[in-house]
Amino acid sequence: MTDFNTLGLPADMVSRLAMAGLTAPTPIQERAIPAALQGRDVLGLAQTGTGKTVAFGVPLMMALAAAKGAPAPRTPRGLILAPTRELAKQIATALEPLRMGRKLSVVLVVGGASVNAQAGRLARGADLVVATPGRLIDLTDRKDVNLSQVTQLVLDEADQMLDLGFIHALRRIASVLPAERRTMLFSATMPKAMEALAASFLRDPLRIEVTPPGRTVDRIVQSVHFVTKDEKTDRLIALLDGHRNERAIVFGRTKHGSEKLARTLEAKGFAVVSIHGNKSQGQRDRAITAFREGQVRVLVATDVAARGIDIPDVKHVYNYDLPNVPEIYVHRIGRTARAGADGAAIAFCTPDEMGELRDIQKVTGLSIPVGHGQPWDRHDQPRKAQGRGVPAKPTRRPRRRRPQRGAKAA
Numbered sequence: 001m002t003d004f005n006t007l008g009l010p011a012d013m014v015s016r017l018a019m020a021g022l023t024a025p026t027p028i029q030e031r032a033i034p035a036a037l038q039g040r041d042v043l044g045l046a047q048t049g050t051g052k053t054v055a056f057g058v059p060l061m062m063a064l065a066a067a068k069g070a071p072a073p074r075t076p077r078g079l080i081l082a083p084t085r086e087l088a089k090q091i092a093t094a095l096e097p098l099r100m101g102r103k104l105s106v107v108l109v110v111g112g113a114s115v116n117a118q119a120g121r122l123a124r125g126a127d128l129v130v131a132t133p134g135r136l137i138d139l140t141d142r143k144d145v146n147l148s149q150v151t152q153l154v155l156d157e158a159d160q161m162l163d164l165g166f167i168h169a170l171r172r173i174a175s176v177l178p179a180e181r182r183t184m185l186f187s188a189t190m191p192k193a194m195e196a197l198a199a200s201f202l203r204d205p206l207r208i209e210v211t212p213p214g215r216t217v218d219r220i221v222q223s224v225h226f227v228t229k230d231e232k233t234d235r236l237i238a239l240l241d242g243h244r245n246e247r248a249i250v251f252g253r254t255k256h257g258s259e260k261l262a263r264t265l266e267a268k269g270f271a272v273v274s275i276h277g278n279k280s281q282g283q284r285d286r287a288i289t290a291f292r293e294g295q296v297r298v299l300v301a302t303d304v305a306a307r308g309i310d311i312p313d314v315k316h317v318y319n320y321d322l323p324n325v326p327e328i329y330v331h332r333i334g335r336t337a338r339a340g341a342d343g344a345a346i347a348f349c350t351p352d353e354m355g356e357l358r359d360i361q362k363v364t365g366l367s368i369p370v371g372h373g374q375p376w377d378r379h380d381q382p383r384k385a386q387g388r389g390v391p392a393k394p395t396r397r398p399r400r401r402r403p404q405r406g407a408k409a410a
Helices: 011-019 027-037 052-066 085-098 115-123 133-141 156-161 166-178 191-200 229-241 254-266 281-292 328-332 352-366 381-387
Strands: 042-045 077-079 104-108 128-131 152-155 182-187 206-209 220-226 248-252 272-275 297-303 312-321 343-349 368-373
Touching: 011 052, 011 085, 027 042, 027 052, 027 182, 027 206, 042 052, 052 077, 052 085, 052 128, 052 152, 052 182, 052 352, 077 182, 085 104, 085 128, 085 281, 104 115, 104 352, 115 133, 128 133, 128 229, 133 166, 156 166, 156 182, 156 191, 166 191, 182 191, 229 254, 229 312, 229 343, 254 297, 272 281, 312 328, 328 343, 328 352, 343 352
Parallel strands: 042 182, 042 206, 077 128, 077 152, 104 128, 152 182, 220 343, 220 368, 248 297, 248 312, 272 297, 312 343
Antiparallel strands: none
């Protein structure tokens, strides 16, 4: 069996990995680490939870440790970009055990926290910056960070950065980075826009694909419940009531809707917190900590939590609203069945979400078992709506066109 000793790593790094409980590399680590150590750019296609942080973290930290002298103020040598604050913070925490040699300085640069405090930490010098694109642009515009000396660049969950609208920020960041650098880009999917982004950042990369796009974890028991919009909340409450002592994440589509749902669940006696884009970084950190430590059992979240939350004992994931992008479904349900555990993923589908459900099943290659109700049929949706007291839209007869004056009859 392959172990980290066979990848050409120094004994110090192997020891640090062992202290972190890592003795055998995952497939993405086994292929990416040697390539990066040889100085090659890497394009990795892998789902969350496959060990990507170590795959890029090991060669990154080794390169930074080998650099001579301390970094200049505001001028990092390494940069990691992540789509969300939660993922950026998780990366920074995961890299802590991998610091070799002198104490490498890592600065977290994310929104929702004091920009002045982050600028102050950068002014003292940073070997590595872990950032979300928006906040990094803010600091660049303020001249609080200089990216001209970055020799090690990582883009993690790059497809989600595109989904969140960071393409222009990424292009701006790319324009101020030095051409001579090693770049590692990791993505769960490879749409055309992602291919264009990869081409602009990478040079002759080694492409590594360890998990087919859209593949879901085999240990997750999936089901779909066909409900009306009015039935959603009551069914969620009934299902949550059956496992009040187990952790569950409930995914909503909007910030307002998620906050409203969390208040409803709290009124029903559930220990619940919510995270979404309207929450400050401190509020989001406290919510994740309370959920991780078991002070609350239900986390209601938008897709800021679809990636970057690694809590091993989440037993249930609810798709209260189906995502518009089918790949996000895979990331959402990947919050359960982690670290070898089992888990359940329950999706709610209203009549107007049948398109999203079909797209999800097409991408995953699965026919999700029905847990409740029957699939909605597009032809009988108006009749169902009318039965709930909502009048069906009347069918308009086509208007007969009058022949123009002087025109001959056909």
